[in-house]
């Protein structure tokens with residue numbers, strides 16, 4: 339129960355609703371317990387008539403009154419049972435909502451390395467399945483516990499006061515029932531978990547196959563994939579059958595144990611009546627109803643225990659994530675306006691999860707408004723430089739300064755807000771093109787969106803679609819070409835008009851002619867903005883104020899286009915190669 343203490347703050351938040359819910363539950367059960375008493379009374383009235391102590395008319399009128407009272411009590415109990423669910427179950431839904439938001443909000447502040455070391459499926463599971471299991475504790479478990487306590491207290495008091503010995507006998511099978519249900523619930527939960535895992539394996543498999551459907555078709559491996567799917571499906575079917583088998587035991591078992599209790603009431607109660615230990619035959623009828631009313635709450639003791647155990651395990655998993663501290667922390671409360679001067683001083687960076695040394699002793703500086711181009715072999719550390727400027731990771735050695743201040747001493751939000759970043763793999767959301775561009779500036783006008791798209795040379799493509807800027811992208815929308823995606827992603831960055839622009843090889847899928855036009859536009863929109871362009875093409879680098887060439891994390895060349903094209907080395911080789919390709 340230690341992990342579940344986390345929920346206490348929510349119970350406190352909703353304390354008034356919860357207390358109201360508890361009161362309503364108690365009232366509902368008290369009214370429900372009038373029924374057995376009144377049914378016993380009705381039988382006693384008939385018994386009195388049969389014995390001749392009550393006249394037919396008196397017996398009939400008393401019978402009618404009792405039946406009306408039963409109806410009234412059942413009605414009140416019914417209304418309160420409805421309200422009970424409306425309060426306690428609603429509280430559990432509120433807590434589920436709060437907890438989901440708490441987890442999601444925490445996910446947002448966690449660093450990139452957290453996402454690298456945890457599988458997406460796991461992150462999603464904790465926010466959906468685990469939170470769902472915790473809800474079962476916050477709602478149904480609490481409701482049924484109060485239910486059981488109230489029913490037991492009231493019913494047992496009445497039963498003991500009416501026939502103590504008979505009470506002892508009929509209560510005998512109930513603890514056995516509770517224990518058996520507990521064991522069965524655990525088995526059901528265990529098998530449900532296995533089914534769940536197999537289902538998520540099946541859906542991960544299908545999801546991957548659908549994403550890679552073009553590869554499957556072009557390699558004509560549909561049959562192999564079908565066989566694999568059938569195997570997974572067959573294994574899932576077996577697991578479902580195993581689960582259904584234990585589930586099938588649940589109700590017959592309950593009926594058996596209720597039946598035993600009923601038989602005990604009839605047999606022992608009947609004997610006691612014959613022996614004169616019980617004076618009224620109505621007591622037997624009353625007890626039969628008590629036994630039936632108590633069986634479900636007793637069964638729920640076992641069920642609730644297993645719900646609590648599951649909720650505890652789920653909350654433990656949730657707490658693990660909630661207790662994970664973000665590696666990148668904002669230490670400055672006040673906003674820090676950024677102008678855009680960037681300085682790397684002897685920066686060495688090792689990726690913590692892989693221990694790959696991505697940058698070695700990197701030093702360069704850029705004044706406000708200057709342009710830097712970074713070139714180099716694949717895997718040489720170019721993207722890492724951009725990630726470090728946005729403080730997605732903290733460096734182990736050396737310092738990175740923006741506006742002469744160590745970036746760790748800047749307000750993290752201000753720093754990131756001052757950056758317009760175009761990643762290597764342009765990521766677009768399943769939303770309209772317009773909203774994808776507006777992502778960079780939420781309050782942008784339509785004109786601003788069009789202007790940004792024009793500068794990124796994608797406007798003509800967009801208006802060519804039937805729905806223009808309202809064209810929806812993604813799974814249920816259209817798929818943009820690689821180059822179109824890159825250009826929408828560029829529009830998203832430039833609409834933000836940030837102080838620092840970072841372009842990570844974002845023109846690689848664009849033809850050289852369009853690249854030239856975009857670069858000219860970028861030249862204009864990025865005036866006075868510090869800009870870094872990562873590229874494999876000389877055409878993207880040649881107009882930069884500074885150029886650096888990386889190799890295995892180290893700067894091996896630096897200078898300008900003019901100077902570097904004359905020096906033997908990577909840049910000149912690339913220049914010569916790309917110039918001859920152009921001639922071809």
Ligand SMILES: Nc1ncnc2c1ncn2[C@@H]1O[C@H](COP(=O)(O)OP(=O)(O)OP(=O)(O)O)[C@@H](O)[C@H]1O
Pocket residue numbers: 454689691692694695696714715716717718719720721722723762843
């Ligand atoms: N998130 C990460 N976790 C661990 N290692 C990483 C991560 N990102 C990159 N690396 C490693 O760091 C090194 C530098 O990668 P980086 O992406 O900076 O290279 P790059 O020059 O941008 O390459 P490319 O031109 O192919 O995009 C590579 O060896 C890469 O495997």
